[in-house]
Amino acid sequence: MQIHKYDTVIVGAGGAGMRAAIESTKRSRTAVLTKLYPTRSHTGAAQGGMAAALANVEEDNWEWHTFDTVKGGDYLVDQDAAEILAKEAIDSVLDLEKMGLPFNRTPEGRIDQRRFGGHTRNHGEAAVRRSCYASDRTGHMILQTLYQACVKEGVEFFNEFYVLDLLLNEVDGVKRASGVVAYELATGEIHVFQAKAIVFASGGTGKFFKVSSNAHTLTGDGQALVYRRGLPLEDMEFFQFHPTGIWRMGILLTEGARGEGGILRNKDGERFMERYAPTIKDLAPRDMVSRAIYTEIREGRGCGPDGDHVMLDLTHLPPEQLDAKLPDITEFARTYLGIEPYTDPIPIQPTAHYAMGGIPTNVKGEVLLDNTTVIPGLYAAGEVACVSVHGANRLGTNSLLDINVFGRRAGIAAAEYAAKHDYVELPERPESLVVELIEGLREGAGTERASDIRGALQLTMDTNAMVYRTEQTLKQAVEDIAELKRRYKNVSVQDKGRRYNTDLLEAVELGNLLDLAEVLAVSALARKESRGGHYREDYPTRDDVNFMRHTMAYREVGDDGTESIRLDYKPVVQTRYQPMERKY
Amino acid sequence: MSTATVETPPQDAVPAASHLITVTFRLRRFNPEVSAEAAWVDYPLEIDPKERVLDALHKIKWEIDGTLTFRRSCAHGICGSDAMRINGRNRLACKTLIKDINPEKPITVEPIKGLAVLKDLVVDMEPFFQAYRDVMPFLITTGNEPTRERLQSPEDRERFDDTTKCILCAACTTSCPVFWNDGQYFGPAAIVNAHRFIFDSRDEGGEQRLEILNEKDGVWRCRTTFNCTDACPRGIEVTKAIQEVKRALITRRF
Ligand SMILES: Cc1cc2nc3c(=O)[nH]c(=O)nc-3n(C[C@H](O)[C@H](O)[C@H](O)COP(=O)(O)OP(=O)(O)OC[C@H]3O[C@@H](n4cnc5c(N)ncnc54)[C@H](O)[C@@H]3O)c2cc1C
Ligand code: SF4
Ligand code: FES
Numbered sequence: 001m002q003i004h005k006y007d008t009v010i011v012g013a014g015g016a017g018m019r020a021a022i023e024s025t026k027r028s029r030t031a032v033l034t035k036l037y038p039t040r041s042h043t044g045a046a047q048g049g050m051a052a053a054l055a056n057v058e059e060d061n062w063e064w065h066t067f068d069t070v071k072g073g074d075y076l077v078d079q080d081a082a083e084i085l086a087k088e089a090i091d092s093v094l095d096l097e098k099m100g101l102p103f104n105r106t107p108e109g110r111i112d113q114r115r116f117g118g119h120t121r122n123h124g125e126a127a128v129r130r131s132c133y134a135s136d137r138t139g140h141m142i143l144q145t146l147y148q149a150c151v152k153e154g155v156e157f158f159n160e161f162y163v164l165d166l167l168l169n170e171v172d173g174v175k176r177a178s179g180v181v182a183y184e185l186a187t188g189e190i191h192v193f194q195a196k197a198i199v200f201a202s203g204g205t206g207k208f209f210k211v212s213s214n215a216h217t218l219t220g221d222g223q224a225l226v227y228r229r230g231l232p233l234e235d236m237e238f239f240q241f242h243p244t245g246i247w248r249m250g251i252l253l254t255e256g257a258r259g260e261g262g263i264l265r266n267k268d269g270e271r272f273m274e275r276y277a278p279t280i281k282d283l284a285p286r287d288m289v290s291r292a293i294y295t296e297i298r299e300g301r302g303c304g305p306d307g308d309h310v311m312l313d314l315t316h317l318p319p320e321q322l323d324a325k326l327p328d329i330t331e332f333a334r335t336y337l338g339i340e341p342y343t344d345p346i347p348i349q350p351t352a353h354y355a356m357g358g359i360p361t362n363v364k365g366e367v368l369l370d371n372t373t374v375i376p377g378l379y380a381a382g383e384v385a386c387v388s389v390h391g392a393n394r395l396g397t398n399s400l401l402d403i404n405v406f407g408r409r410a411g412i413a414a415a416e417y418a419a420k421h422d423y424v425e426l427p428e429r430p431e432s433l434v435v436e437l438i439e440g441l442r443e444g445a446g447t448e449r450a451s452d453i454r455g456a457l458q459l460t461m462d463t464n465a466m467v468y469r470t471e472q473t474l475k476q477a478v479e480d481i482a483e484l485k486r487r488y489k490n491v492s493v494q495d496k497g498r499r500y501n502t503d504l505l506e507a508v509e510l511g512n513l514l515d516l517a518e519v520l521a522v523s524a525l526a527r528k529e530s531r532g533g534h535y536r537e538d539y540p541t542r543d544d545v546n547f548m549r550h551t552m553a554y555r556e557v558g559d560d561g562t563e564s565i566r567l568d569y570k571p572v573v574q575t576r577y578q579p580m581e582r583k584y
Numbered sequence: 585m586s587t588a589t590v591e592t593p594p595q596d597a598v599p600a601a602s603h604l605i606t607v608t609f610r611l612r613r614f615n616p617e618v619s620a621e622a623a624w625v626d627y628p629l630e631i632d633p634k635e636r637v638l639d640a641l642h643k644i645k646w647e648i649d650g651t652l653t654f655r656r657s658c659a660h661g662i663c664g665s666d667a668m669r670i671n672g673r674n675r676l677a678c679k680t681l682i683k684d685i686n687p688e689k690p691i692t693v694e695p696i697k698g699l700a701v702l703k704d705l706v707v708d709m710e711p712f713f714q715a716y717r718d719v720m721p722f723l724i725t726t727g728n729e730p731t732r733e734r735l736q737s738p739e740d741r742e743r744f745d746d747t748t749k750c751i752l753c754a755a756c757t758t759s760c761p762v763f764w765n766d767g768q769y770f771g772p773a774a775i776v777n778a779h780r781f782i783f784d785s786r787d788e789g790g791e792q793r794l795e796i797l798n799e800k801d802g803v804w805r806c807r808t809t810f811n812c813t814d815a816c817p818r819g820i821e822v823t824k825a826i827q828e829v830k831r832a833l834i835t836r837r838f
Contacts, residue, residue, distance in 0.1 A: 037709065039752050040655075040663040097733040100723030100786070102741060102748050109735035134748075140662065141748065152722040186702070215657040251660045332660060335679060451646030494650030497617045500703040503650040 001190045001431055006031040007418035009180060009195035010411070011163045011222060014041035015139070015403035016382025017201035018146040020411030021155045024199070027415035031193060033161040033182050035217065035505075038147050042203060042215040043403065046139020047254035047329065048116060049131030050096075050404070051397035052089035056110045057129045062086040064122060065130065069398060070577050072118040072285050073356075073391020074532035074542065076235070076550065078573040081363050081387045085398070085405055092404040093132050101145040103134050104325075114325075115259040118285040118395040124584070127283050131397045136254050136328045142400060160185040162505055163202070163221065164434045166229050167192075168375070169424050175369060177378040178424035181434045185505065188498030190438075192430045196421050197377045197414035200226070200359060200367075201407060204383040206239075207509075208517040209352030209466070210458035213245055213252035217509075222384040224512035226359055227519070231369060232552040234386040234570070235357035236516065237524035238533045240394055241467050243289040245351025246336060247309040253329045253348060255396045258282040260325050263313045264293070265345065266301040272310075277584040284584045287393045287533045290350040290467050303347060311345035350467055356394055356533060357523075358386040360552065360570070365410030371552065371570045377417055377424070381410035388550065391572075392532020441507050446490035450507040453484050453491065457510075457517060460484075465521055470538045477521040485514050515555075522565045523551045544579050548572055604630045607687040609640055612694035615651065615703050622701070626690065633683035637670055637693065641677060641705075654705035661817055664753035668705050669694045674755040674815040696758035698767065712754045715770045719778040719796055724789025740785040747780040747825050749818040756812035756822050768801045772812040772822045775803055779825040782838050794833055803830050 007028035010017050017032060024030045053060040065086035070077045097103060097111060104112040113129040121128040134141040165181040179194040205220025206212045227233050243264070244253040264282055266272050276292040277284035293310050296302060303309050314322060319342045322330050330341045339346055359380040361367050366374040382403040389402055460480040464473035488511060495503035529543035530536050550570040557563055607629055614622035627644050638656055645652045654677070655665040661679035668677055670693050671685050685691060699707040750773065757763050757771030778797055782790045797803045803826055812822040832838040
């Protein structure tokens with residue numbers, strides 16, 4: 001075992017982690033621990049754009065952006081946070097440009113902007129051009145640009161280090177973070193990183209669904225390990241299903257395709273979104289479009305022999321426009337489906353995409369221990385966190401924004417905290433939990449394979465906890481997950497070695513997915529209303545009287561060692577906007 | 585909506601069994617914890633030819649031998665983790681469909697060449713990233729920052745568009761015979777990334793980068809074999825980018 005000491009430790013090197021690292025490296029001795037090489041992070045897969053009311057191509061302002069964010073999130077958004085997001089958007093896009101990000105340009109040489117779902121002028125009048133973009137590779141450009149800026153800044157990375165535990169210690173009765181424990185993939189060695197400030201930026205958790213736009217590595221490690229240490233998870237029932245994943249594969253086709261004029265059609269060729277959102281049609285928010293697609297499918301208007309998908313039609317767009325604005329997604333259609341999007345529509349279905357919930361933080365990025373108390377020195381930003389700027393449904397292009405705005409804030413806050421505070425003593429045998437976990441799996445003589453359990457988990461989640469949910473399906477999911485957790489205790493790995501043991505790490509990741517899937521299902525079961533991405537067929541309307549509040553899920557362990565989930569609730573911060581019915 | 589129980593086998597994104605064919609995957613296995621020698625091992629699989637080579641590797645790892653080790657993340661050609669030599673050519677396993685590489689004969693999969701093999705298909709990427717960092721892959725500017733964005737015409741933006749697409753997968757560099765023979769050569773990927781900045785109208789570090797590339801391990805080692813261009817999964821015209829850098833070195837115009 002090795003022990004390292006840094007002022008600030010950042011967990012994750014996606015957009016949020018690297019944006020934080022650029023700030024904290026300027027101000028404190030910083031280490032970035034990442035299970036992937038930084039440029040392999042899933043921020044690189046983002047396509048469509050990053051929202052900011054630059055008003056480069058038409059009238060726009062941050063107040064309209066705030067309103068759209070709040071309404072898009074079905075009023076579960078904390079409005080103070082949304083206002084910060086929309087205001088700081090402008091500088092965060094300009095900062096990226098100054099770091100070198102190659103945005104698409106207007107004829108005048110300014111950053112070009114395009115339309116995206118749910119972003120409107122003057123509180124819903126019509127779609128507005130707010131998304132700053134670089135072709136359909138905006139996330140790739142952000143990830144590359146931030147990595148380049150990190151190289152320039154001399155950021156210190158520990159690549160292929162898996163963080164598996166958070167160390168907490170009580171000082172004068174106050175819970176404080178003292179470090180993290182990491183597993184080095186190359187050698188199997190355990191490393192303890194003692195730090196004054198810690199930022200979690202470890203990304204999403206979409207791999208508990210089968211049809212998903214998320215990378216294999218998005219397994220919610222950060223969420224799961226703080227949860228196991230007794231910290232709450234907020235709003236985990238709110239998961240976004242993006243309307244346009246490639247049929248059966250889940251690979252994302254950006255909403256920018258509809259922003260450029262693409263149309264969704266059912267088997268009769270009908271532009272069905274005209275019936276569901278007469279004003280902005282195909283550019284309605286994602287939750288609405290995903291439900292509309294499943295309604296078409298259930299009512300027999302789906303395409304193909306099984307009637308299980310609809311079509312994204314780009315054939316009326318000029319090939320030059322597709323080549324210039326959507327080159328990557330048209331190539332995906334050619335590579336994976338053998339379809340030529342110039343002439344043929346592309347089969348699509350909703351795909352599990354984005355976790356609105358996560359580790360609760362305030363607007364400084366400080367992690368909450370309960371509804372109001374922060375844990376000094378502990379921060380979170382990006383998809384792992386819940387600020388909450390996305391509420392019950394995130395608007396497209398608001399996440400690349402979120403990782404930049406709150407990544408930057410968390411990086412600054414962490415480094416400033418580190419400058420003013422001393423180390424917290426490490427607990428005794430800080431590595432013990434991780435050693436137990438790793439050796440338990442490595443030495444285990446069980447008969448279960450992680451891949452079988454993961455497949456069964458994904459099946460029950462796709463079937464029971466996706467776009468449409470009911471009490472019955474969610475209970476089934478809870479039951480299935482409990483059974484899978486029992487089986488997981490009996491998992492063993494075939495690779496017993498120390499070197500690059502990905503067999504072992506996949507089993508660890510599965511353990512994280514199981515815990516988080518359970519929190520999702522239990523939180524969803526208790527929320528007897530429909531709001532944003534959470535739709536209950538047995539409670540089809542929004543219930544502001546009983547459920548205008550955030551869910552806070554805590555792991556409880558009884559005296560006999562039995563685990564359970566305790567649900568609590570946190571008020572929503574409302575400033576200028578009163579909840580209204582959400583129509584588009 | 586139907587419910588599922590955990591006994592049901594995972595329903596994959598695979599069509600009916602009749603679409604399955606038998607394909608042999610011949611993998612180059614190496615694990616120094618077990619043996620100092622690398623060896624070829626055959627794995628016959630029943631698989632849908634429309635699946636990716638990455639799906640086949642997962643099937644082997646998840647159903648047959650958990651010790652098989654390779655890197656991967658995004659599974660759709662965007663993160664650059666899984667460049668490997670498939671049937672003798674560098675490709676991304678997640679962007680190569682089985683049907684497109686003649687499944688009649690055994691499909692060989694081995695690590696990319698020229699970087700030390702650490703285990704199975706995993707190689708040491710550090711020298712590759714070091715060469716990248718050595719060309720100063722970041723925007724260099726002088727003077728005060730503008731309050732708004734720097735202006736750039738669409739034509740100027742287009743000038744370096746091709747080389748912004750790079751995902752640092754190393755397929756090009758590890759297909760280059762010069763790199764195989766001399767690991768000191770920067771290799772095509774580093775030059776591609778230098779190009780991305782040299783031809784960016786906003787950048788003022790071109791001269792410095794050109795000096796670095798003018799050194800003995802720089803662009804002049806390139807012998808224009810075009811392997812790199814053929815290997816690039818992003819369709820970047822790598823050789824053309826290298827030629828443009830060479831020309832800029834001679835004319836000092838970029
Ligand atoms: C296909 C796709 C397209 C998208 N398009 C858009 C878009 O157009 N606009 C938009 O606004 N949003 C978009 N999103 C959403 C957005 O891209 C993501 O929410 C965002 O990039 C997440 O960034 P992040 O930094 O939080 O996490 P990530 O980029 O996922 O990074 C996570 C990091 O954490 C590290 N990590 C994870 N676990 C551990 C561990 N245990 N130990 C150490 N390190 C760890 C990983 O190595 C990685 O570096 C898209 C998402 C997807 C999937
Ligand atoms: S130029 Fe192409 S082949 Fe080379 S590293 Fe970049 S993406 Fe990979
Ligand atoms: S897994 Fe990301 S490029 Fe292949």
